[in-house]
Amino acid sequence: MKFWDWNFTFEILPLLARAALVTLEATVIGFVVAAILGLCFAIGRMFGPKWLSIPLAGFIEFIRSTPLLIQIFFIYFVFPEFGVEIDAMTAGVLALGLHYATYCSEVYRAGLANIPRGQWEASTALNMSTFHVFRDVIIPQAIPPIVPALGNYLVALFKDTPLLSAIAVLELMQTAKIIGSENFRYTEPITLVGLIFLIFSLIAAALVRAVEVWLRRRVTHS
Amino acid sequence: MSTDPSVAISPVDERSGPMVRFEKVMKSYGSLVVLNDLDLEVARGEKVAIIGPSGSGKTTVLRMLMTLERIDRGMIFVDGEPLTSMNRNGELVASDAKHLRRMRGKIGMVFQHFNLFPHMSALKNCMEAPCTVLGLSKMEAEARGRELLSMVGLGDKLFHYPSQLSGGQQQRVAIARALAMRPKVMLFDEVTSALDPELVGEVLNVIRKIAAELDVTMLMVTHQMGFAKEFADRVCFFYGGRICEQGPPEKIFVSPENERTRQFLRACLEAT
Numbered sequence: 203m204k205f206w207d208w209n210f211t212f213e214i215l216p217l218l219a220r221a222a223l224v225t226l227e228a229t230v231i232g233f234v235v236a237a238i239l240g241l242c243f244a245i246g247r248m249f250g251p252k253w254l255s256i257p258l259a260g261f262i263e264f265i266r267s268t269p270l271l272i273q274i275f276f277i278y279f280v281f282p283e284f285g286v287e288i289d290a291m292t293a294g295v296l297a298l299g300l301h302y303a304t305y306c307s308e309v310y311r312a313g314l315a316n317i318p319r320g321q322w323e324a325s326t327a328l329n330m331s332t333f334h335v336f337r338d339v340i341i342p343q344a345i346p347p348i349v350p351a352l353g354n355y356l357v358a359l360f361k362d363t364p365l366l367s368a369i370a371v372l373e374l375m376q377t378a379k380i381i382g383s384e385n386f387r388y389t390e391p392i393t394l395v396g397l398i399f400l401i402f403s404l405i406a407a408a409l410v411r412a413v414e415v416w417l418r419r420r421v422t423h424s
Numbered sequence: 425m426s427t428d429p430s431v432a433i434s435p436v437d438e439r440s441g442p443m444v445r446f447e448k449v450m451k452s453y454g455s456l457v458v459l460n461d462l463d464l465e466v467a468r469g470e471k472v473a474i475i476g477p478s479g480s481g482k483t484t485v486l487r488m489l490m491t492l493e494r495i496d497r498g499m500i501f502v503d504g505e506p507l508t509s510m511n512r513n514g515e516l517v518a519s520d521a522k523h524l525r526r527m528r529g530k531i532g533m534v535f536q537h538f539n540l541f542p543h544m545s546a547l548k549n550c551m552e553a554p555c556t557v558l559g560l561s562k563m564e565a566e567a568r569g570r571e572l573l574s575m576v577g578l579g580d581k582l583f584h585y586p587s588q589l590s591g592g593q594q595q596r597v598a599i600a601r602a603l604a605m606r607p608k609v610m611l612f613d614e615v616t617s618a619l620d621p622e623l624v625g626e627v628l629n630v631i632r633k634i635a636a637e638l639d640v641t642m643l644m645v646t647h648q649m650g651f652a653k654e655f656a657d658r659v660c661f662f663y664g665g666r667i668c669e670q671g672p673p674e675k676i677f678v679s680p681e682n683e684r685t686r687q688f689l690r691a692c693l694e695a696t
Contacts, residue, residue: 324539324598327490328553328605329528338552342543
């Protein structure tokens with residue numbers, strides 16, 4: 203038996219490509235959830251009333267201090283006990299989004315805390331509503347500096363998607379495992395999965411860098 | 425507003441009463457008393473300069489009017505209406521958000537450090553609040569912004585961002601931005617203190633122009649004694665959280681009665 207079989211490689215490539223789409227889908231949706239929910243967490247924690255900010259802080263700590271895999275299992279296997287049936291992909295994406303939302307919320311918090319007090323005061327003096335202050339003044343200034351940190355979490359979330367294989371989502375890792383066990387050959391599928399992850403991670407990092415440069419130019423205009 | 429005759433505050437005629445009235449206003453931070461039973465009245469259209477040593481509560485007066493600072497005790501009236509409290513069923517209760525926003529609409533403020541929005545052009549800075557708060561259309565807000573920016577001499581810098589403008593230019597944008605909300609009262613909080621000396625004149629010229637052209641009540645905390653003398657209808661000298669001496673500039677600057685006023689003015693003179 204050869205160490206590396208090129209015929210086998212080309213045979214399984216389409217299967218893995220299809221699985222890569224599932225991985226990408228989980229990453230994109232998961233990160234959108236994380237980015238939006240994370241911002242809500244940060245704002246609720248920093249500016250919300252006590253009855254919201256204190257439980258929220260506890261919840262964030264709880265999620266951050268427990269493994270993602272357990273959260274995935276919990277949503278997929280335990281939620282149905284309470285009558286909440288979710289398919290594997292949705293459960294996985296939800297867990298990924300929620301888990302990374304707590305990390306993103308810390309990043310947002312740093313970004314929001316860095317806005318000078320004068321910006322808030324000027325907004326008050328102009329009689330702006332809280333909604334418009336956040337949408338037009340605070341958030342547009344808070345986000346650009348934290349894009350690199352958010353980008354890191356995008357890549358980290360992407361690299362955590364193989365955990366979804368634990369609840370049988372047909373993403374890259376699960377597909378590679380199935381190919382391996384059906385053909386008794388693991389070298390090619392697992393190596394290819396690793397390569398696909400590497401390529402996507404590099405592309406994602408480059409994209410984040412590009413967004414960062416674009417945002418910085420938009421803000422400073424110098 | 426309630427028409428209940430048992431209303432706790434006497435209704436003030438909105439046209440003839442003072443534009444701003446402080447009644448026994450107290451403010452302290454811990455044990456530090458910033459304003460001590462302050463009484464102050466500013467008539468409609470009056471230009472008042474507030475001078476005094478640092479820590480005398482000058483800036484706090486403006487910040488309270490802009491609702492950036494809470495008061496501990498007393499009442500503030502703007503345009504005949506209570507600012508920090510409101511009438512509900514004939515009783516005076518703390519202002520809710522809606523009342524505060526309505527009252528804030530009467531007041532505009534210019535800050536020492538400009539506080540322009542750095543991610544918006546000069547024109548956008550002037551359009552943001554008129555669009556989102558007053559509900560002006562983009563075209564109306566832009567027309568208003570262009571007009572005000574040319575009034576402050578920046579008609580050719582509409583699309584410059586704050587980082588591309590000098591301090592004096594930024595402060596002039598900030599003045600235009602505040603005026604775009606058509607306030608009845610304008611507050612100037614040491615607006616030239618953060619500027620290089622050669623840029624002070626251009627900002628003061630703009631304030632002169634506003635005073636001459638617009639019917640707006642002005643309160644100005646300043647260290648520019650020369651400007652206060654020429655610009656103000658009345659000068660208030662603050663000391664220890666209250667008005668120590670006030671009067672027309674000719675009197676305060678030429679023949680002050682209070683020893684503290686004299687000391688302060690002498691110190692200012694020595695510094696220049």
